[in-house]
Amino acid sequence: MPARTITPFDTDWRFVQQDAPGAEQVTFNEAGWKAVVVPHDWSIAGPYDRTNPPGRGGGYLPGGIGWYRKQFTLPASEAKRQVWVEFDGVMANSEVWLNGHKLGQRPYGYSSFAYDLTPYLVSGKANVLAVRADNSVQPASRYYTGAGIYRHVRLVSTAPTHFTYGGVFVSTPQATAAQAKVQVQAEVQNQSAAAGTYTLETTLLAPNGKPVGTIRSNQAVAAGQTVTFTQTLPVAKPQRWSPTQPVLYQATTRVLAGKTVLDEYTTPFGIREAKFVAATGFWLNGENLKIKGVCLHHDAGALGAAVPLRAWERRLELLKQVGVNGIRTAHNPMDPEFLDLCDRMGFVVMDETFDTWTAAKNHAEKGYNLHFKDWWQADTRDLVRRDRNHPSIVLYSVGNEIRDDLNSPAGFQRYKEQQDLVHQTDPTRPVTMALFRPSQSKVYENGFVETMDVVGQNYREAELVAAHEAKPARKVIGTENGHELPAWLLLRDKPYMAGQFLWTGFDYLGEGNWPEIANGQGLFDRTGGWRPVAYQRQSWWGAQPVVRLVRKAENAGAGEWVANWTPTDFDTYDDAKVQVYSNCDEVELFLNGKSLGAKPKPADDSPRAWDVTFAKGTLRAVARNKGKEVATDELKTAGPPARIVLSTDRPQLAHDWDDVAYITARVVDANGVVCPNTDQQLTFSASGPGAVVAVDNGNIASHEPYQAQARQVYQGQCIALVKANAPSGKITLSAAASGLTSGTLTLEAAPARTK
Structure with missing residues (x-):
């Protein structure tokens, strides 16, 4: 047999969404418990309710206690070996037992951990592994956490x-x-x-x-x-x-x-040389590299916190298109497989530990601050030991907008102890933290930032610039930044600015004021839909020629920026404020074939703007470099909704928990133009070896259930998420709505991929 055997431990769990005293005992009667496969997030099933205890931070989804039990028999070949179980993450306050013997507990739901099973295993008989996950003490987070065994589990055995x-x-x-x-x-x-x-x-x-x-x-x-x-x-x-x-x-x-x-x-x-230099920022393999990053939370919309690897891969592919090369794990350890993706796809990572130390934050008063003093060492050490082999990680962060008093000896000590522990566990990487309003905490005056390897600050970019220029020996990076042009120009023009991490790459659940249940500051909405700020960022960060059209949604410059040429009210819309995002030398704008003039690229990277008298038809932008057309974009006025068009991000779908296909359903007119103002509900159905496991749209105020077969269209589209339930065959997906021609497409099921 192999020297080390690794057995996936994700299947054949039984689950109940309530407290079950005595469920750790072998003889406990689990009749009526639900069969589940982990990773499993029970909270995402909802329902949304403003009175749910997690509140604003948890996205108004339910919290509580859940129990898991798994029975297994150890092969005879493993009887004299060392055996342990590895959990990539259990949310939260987990307790684990084997055959009634308590193995341990972990309050922090983002930590990966392992327990030695050897002393309590029985040979030739069923063993019972029991897990209690409790996030009933609320509010515990400023953003959605999920609930349950939401990451992978495996059994490992070796010689003694x-x-x-x-x-x-x-x-x-x-x-x-x-x-x-x-x-x-x-x-x-x-x-x-x-x-x-x-x-x-x-x-x-x-x-x-x-x-x-x-x-x-x-x-x-x-x-x-x-x-x-x-x-x-x-x-x-x-x-x-x-x-x-x-x-x-x-x-x-x-x-x-x-x-x-x-x-x-x-x-x-990976073999690489990474360093931060005070005068010139970040260097990788002898080349000066600006970190063009985004912050990411750990949920994936309709999937909650139990995220298949393909969902992360798709998100990273979209970020690559924008020109993003860096990720900040905000504000906690991510799934270790996410870091594997960053290694393979080429992102540098700021790996973050905590959102709080000992001081509470609003909407998370009963969070990690209650556990920090007892658990920060174990959680920090385990994070670094788990992640230190990833070449993508170039910087650790030990805190985000910490409210502890950093203008005190206790604040100094708390930071230094964490930084020292990181250095002891991994001496190859520097440490930072995301400072919050440093001018108020006096950290630029009291010597605190001189103890930091790299000075990280959230927002107030000009303040960070001033802090460096006052003391040029400081290495600086923007740890959280907005989408505005002035922030980008400071990164572009100041050689010592190592990088920035935008808030955020994707919308995330929680941190929204009811009826909003999600935060909408992403480059992309939670379905992967492009926002105008993503188009603008692509014009600043993208390597290829870019031209993108947007307009103000309402007349005379009112409303949000939208990427369509179909007003909600044609009778009151005549003054269209149009912007073009482009990195090209010249952009010429056309309305129904008539030129509205050409404009050169501004030195400050600002968008090119036109005042356009609205007319139905086609608005077209043509971008040129050195007189040669290199990119175009166009918006067309939509007619009445006529049919549903389906598209997929992948034609083949592996029979694997970590694979999922994103099916985008768009409502279009007779000419195929998306109808952005329709709000019809689409019903999905799947036949063959596959199933719709979730539906979603980009509306941050939608309270519809995710684990359903129907979803309302938002801005002309919604999505269905499909998984294969067999290793071969054709999966046919359909979407229907009253008065519309239905849409269909076919996927091919395939065997699970080798990991």
């Missing part, structure tokens, strides 16, 4: 001598174009009854899978002891990781007793 959980650390202390040094630090734990001398063997594989080199070292490990092995391997002319070339090596590390392999662990990693 093995690597510790999170104990293999691969770094690249030297990473020049000519030569790299790869350092492997591996904690080996001997849980056998006798001391032994063990061999650590590490083999590096290049991105093409070919071996780069192997190194072996020996060390004695006493019974019950943990010893750290350290090895260094050279790599000549390495392929270095970057956002434009996100290549990954692998380190396969083995523990051997003689010739017997006791444990084996493979670590993907």
Whole structure:
């Protein structure tokens, strides 16, 4: 058998959405409990209610207590091995038992953790793993958290001598174009009854899978002891990781007793050199790189907090189109598989721990502030040990807009202790925090920011610029920023500004005032629909020629910016304020084929504006570089709704929990133009080996259920999320509405992908 066996532990759970005293006991009667597969977020099922205890922060969705139980029988081959269970995240205040024995508890729902099952396992009989998740103490967060075992679970077994959980650390202390040094630090734990001398063997594989080199070292490990092995391997002319070339090596590390392999662990990693320089900002592999980032919360709209990997992949693909190269995990640890995606797709990451320390925040008075003093060390250490092998991570943050008094010895100490712990656990990366109104907390005057590796500040960009220029030795980065032009110009024009993280990349649940149930400041709405601010940002950050048309929704410049040429009231709309976002030398605007003039690119990157007397038809923008047409965009006036058109982000759908297809349904007129003002309800149906698992739209005030087959159209469209329930066959999806020609499309089900 393999030295290390990893068994997915996501299926065959039983769940009840209530407290169930005694449910940790083997003999507990779980009749009536629901069969579920984890990851599982029960809160997203709703319903929305203004009186739900999580309130504004939790998006007015329910909280409470949920229990999970899973029965399993250990194979005979595992009887004399070390066995533990790994949870990527349980929301929240989790308690875990095996066969009635309590293994531990974790208040922080974002932490990944593991428990040793070995002492309580029984061989040849059913074992019962029980989990209680309690987020009934509310309000606990300023944004939606979800509820339950909302990330993956796995069972791991090895020989009694093995690597510790999170104990293999691969770094690249030297990473020049000519030569790299790869350092492997591996904690080996001997849980056998006798001391032994063990061999650590590490083999590096290049991105093409070919071996780069192997190194072996020996060390004695006493019974019950943990010893750290350290090895260094050279790599000549390495392929270095970057956002434009996100290549990954692998380190396969083995523990051997003689010739017997006791444990084996493979670590993907990237060879890269990252640093922050006070005068010139961020450098990666010797190149000065502006971090053009966004903040992301951990939910995905209709899916809640239990997010299939494909949903994150789709979101990152959209952000890439805008020109985004950086992600801030706001304001908590993300799913570890999300970081794997950032590694593979090429994003630099600011990895954040907490939204609060000891001081409470509005709408989250009963949150992590109640647990910080007892748990910050374990949660910080576990985050860093889990994440430190990801080349995407270039900066840790230990707090967001912390309300603790930073103009006091206690505030200084609290930050320093966290920064020191991060450095002890991972000495290769700097630490920051997202400062809140530093002029009030006096951190620029009292010496606090001089203790920070990198000074991070939310908003008030001119204040951060002044802080650096007052003391040019300060390394600075915008940790949270708005979409406005002046903020972008400070990043563009100030060489010492390492980067910015926009608030936010996507809309997220919570932090909305009823009837709003979501925050609408994203470049994209929660379905992936483009907002005008995304078009504008693409004109600033995108590498390809960009031209995008928007207009004010109401007459004479009133209302929001919209990307359509169909007013809500044709009788009162005649003065259209039009803007064009473009990075091209010249843009010419046409209305029904007649030129309204051409305008050059402003030096300050502001949009080009026209006052247009509205007429039905086609508004068209033509962008040119050096006189050559390189991009166009057009808006057409829609007629009456006529039919539904379906499109998909992927024609093939794997039979895998982590795969999901986004089906966009658009209501169009007889000519195929989207009708932005219709609000009809569409009903979806699926046949074949697939099912609609959720529906959604971009309306931040919609209270419709997500786990349904019907959804109201918003701005002309809505979405259905489809999963495969078999490894082959054709899935046919249809959408229908009264008075409209139905839309259909076909997906192909495929076997689960190898992970």
